[in-house]
Amino acid sequence: MRCSPRRLDLAALLAGCLYPLGFAPFGWFLLPVLALAGLFACIAGGCSVRRAAWRGWLFGVGAFGVGISWIQVSVHQFGLPSYVFSVGVTVLFVAFMALYPALAGWATARWRRPAGARGTLAFAPAVWVATEWLRGWFLSGFPWLESGYSQIDSPIGGYAAIGGVHLVSVAVALSAGLLLTALRHGGVVRAGSVAALAVVWLVPVPLARVAWTQAAGPPLSVALLQGNVAQSVKWLAEQRQQTIATYLRLSEPQWGRDLIVWPETAVPAFDVELRDFLAAVGERARADGTHVLMGIPMLDMDSARYFNGVIALGATPGAYRKRHLVPFGEFLPLSTFIGGLLDFLDIPMSSFTAGAPVQTPVRAAGYAIGISICYEDAFGAEVRAGLPEAALLVNVSNDAWFGNSLAPHQHLEIARMRARETGRFLLRATNTGISAVIDAHGDILARAPQFAVTTVAASVEPRIGSTPYVRFGDLPALTLLVLMVATASRRPTAIPA
Numbered sequence: 001m002r003c004s005p006r007r008l009d010l011a012a013l014l015a016g017c018l019y020p021l022g023f024a025p026f027g028w029f030l031l032p033v034l035a036l037a038g039l040f041a042c043i044a045g046g047c048s049v050r051r052a053a054w055r056g057w058l059f060g061v062g063a064f065g066v067g068i069s070w071i072q073v074s075v076h077q078f079g080l081p082s083y084v085f086s087v088g089v090t091v092l093f094v095a096f097m098a099l100y101p102a103l104a105g106w107a108t109a110r111w112r113r114p115a116g117a118r119g120t121l122a123f124a125p126a127v128w129v130a131t132e133w134l135r136g137w138f139l140s141g142f143p144w145l146e147s148g149y150s151q152i153d154s155p156i157g158g159y160a161a162i163g164g165v166h167l168v169s170v171a172v173a174l175s176a177g178l179l180l181t182a183l184r185h186g187g188v189v190r191a192g193s194v195a196a197l198a199v200v201w202l203v204p205v206p207l208a209r210v211a212w213t214q215a216a217g218p219p220l221s222v223a224l225l226q227g228n229v230a231q232s233v234k235w236l237a238e239q240r241q242q243t244i245a246t247y248l249r250l251s252e253p254q255w256g257r258d259l260i261v262w263p264e265t266a267v268p269a270f271d272v273e274l275r276d277f278l279a280a281v282g283e284r285a286r287a288d289g290t291h292v293l294m295g296i297p298m299l300d301m302d303s304a305r306y307f308n309g310v311i312a313l314g315a316t317p318g319a320y321r322k323r324h325l326v327p328f329g330e331f332l333p334l335s336t337f338i339g340g341l342l343d344f345l346d347i348p349m350s351s352f353t354a355g356a357p358v359q360t361p362v363r364a365a366g367y368a369i370g371i372s373i374c375y376e377d378a379f380g381a382e383v384r385a386g387l388p389e390a391a392l393l394v395n396v397s398n399d400a401w402f403g404n405s406l407a408p409h410q411h412l413e414i415a416r417m418r419a420r421e422t423g424r425f426l427l428r429a430t431n432t433g434i435s436a437v438i439d440a441h442g443d444i445l446a447r448a449p450q451f452a453v454t455t456v457a458a459s460v461e462p463r464i465g466s467t468p469y470v471r472f473g474d475l476p477a478l479t480l481l482v483l484m485v486a487t488a489s490r491r492p493t494a495i496p497a
Helices: 005-022 030-043 049-067 070-078 083-097 099-111 117-135 147-151 155-184 187-202 237-254 271-288 341-345 374-378 380-384 407-422 468-472 475-489
Strands: 220-226 259-261 291-300 305-313 318-321 362-364 367-373 392-397 426-430 436-438 444-447 454-460
Touching: 005 030, 005 049, 030 049, 030 099, 030 117, 030 147, 030 155, 049 083, 049 099, 070 083, 083 099, 099 117, 117 147, 117 155, 117 475, 147 155, 147 407, 155 187, 155 380, 155 407, 155 468, 155 475, 220 237, 220 426, 220 436, 237 454, 259 426, 271 291, 271 305, 291 362, 291 367, 291 392, 305 362, 305 367, 318 362, 367 374, 367 380, 374 380, 374 392, 374 407, 380 407, 380 468, 392 407, 407 426, 407 436, 407 444, 407 468, 436 454, 444 454, 468 475
Parallel strands: 220 259, 259 291, 367 392, 392 426
Antiparallel strands: 220 454, 291 305, 305 318, 362 367, 426 436, 436 444
16 A cells, blocks of 8 residues: 655654664664665655655654754753744754755665665665765764664674774665565565575674774773863853862872873863963872873963863873864854854854864873864764774763753763774763763773762773774775665666566
């Protein structure tokens, strides 16, 4: 029985609403596969190009409307406290993000060849992953809810070390195509699709057990500090000393460990304003054989530019300046045209300068450290750039912007993917949570509750060696996408429509 066009429109929207439930904190990893199979069904067959784009957009509205609703929290609490404004901005952002699934729907209907099994099996999944890839870099990139992240705890998460999150996304989309093909066809096509689906899900199981990296030395004793400083008071001058006192108090029992990590902008003042304080912490660190990584804004006095940074204090001082800034949060795109927007929203520290693309690696506890700040850990290629030299990954974040929403859980899931891709332990120190120690397989060894003043202490292994992803990056995923498009572009055969 055929569904009416309007019912298929509604089905695409509902599939989009189910899609984010595959991600943290829900973790129902089969739902993205089923949701994409539903989307592919809605844009397959005799659907017009315009209708396919419309259904892709409706899917995107559902997916982003549910999955990134936390944008409203940030805009309302720390921008303009008006629901008309915050909801309006969120709706516009969701509508814009939905253009990527709309593009996937349009391209699938426009160039799908043949229109039967191979189109569903190969072309639609390839286009979906390609548009995710585009979303991850266009206009600075927004890789949230890329389908691969939903599989961090599923069998196909084992592809992460081979080809990164994009290869996992290929497995998700291909599974959706295989499932739909099996449901819509019979005989040899159905049997082949089921067999291929089993292969896609069984192959990564042994891959997940492969030790791509090895211990570089004895375990390190580390402590991650979580100060739980409310974003509403973080940058108030009268709050500064209390904030610093909180982190010093948390640090006191941890002296003597190999590494102590303070979160992003834990110190709410420029480094040049606190030279004596930083010198004192560095002296204490050297005396106790400890290294401290501290999130702090850094000011270049000559140029008056300032950077979101991490400084290393101890026997091997160093600094890292954030390279990939958050648009509209840390810098304003197209500032020539909309330069007054950040002044209107009055967002503190919202005109950072990006650090140099290539920086001298920070060393701490005897090893090179791959540092990322907040949003940067969402970009696997940038984290990979510091490898294989880095023996340990450290991410400092401040998710206080998003309150008690889905965002901190999704962000932790993204960090876990970076650890699994690279075969490195990842230390994640955040202001309000979720601080965590993640092992080289992407599993959480220790974590802090949200909105608590606390410390996460653990023993971690520095690692050497390279996963295939570290060696080859996205090449395996790209190669597979090309093969899928080439397969779908062949002349039609006897495969039934």
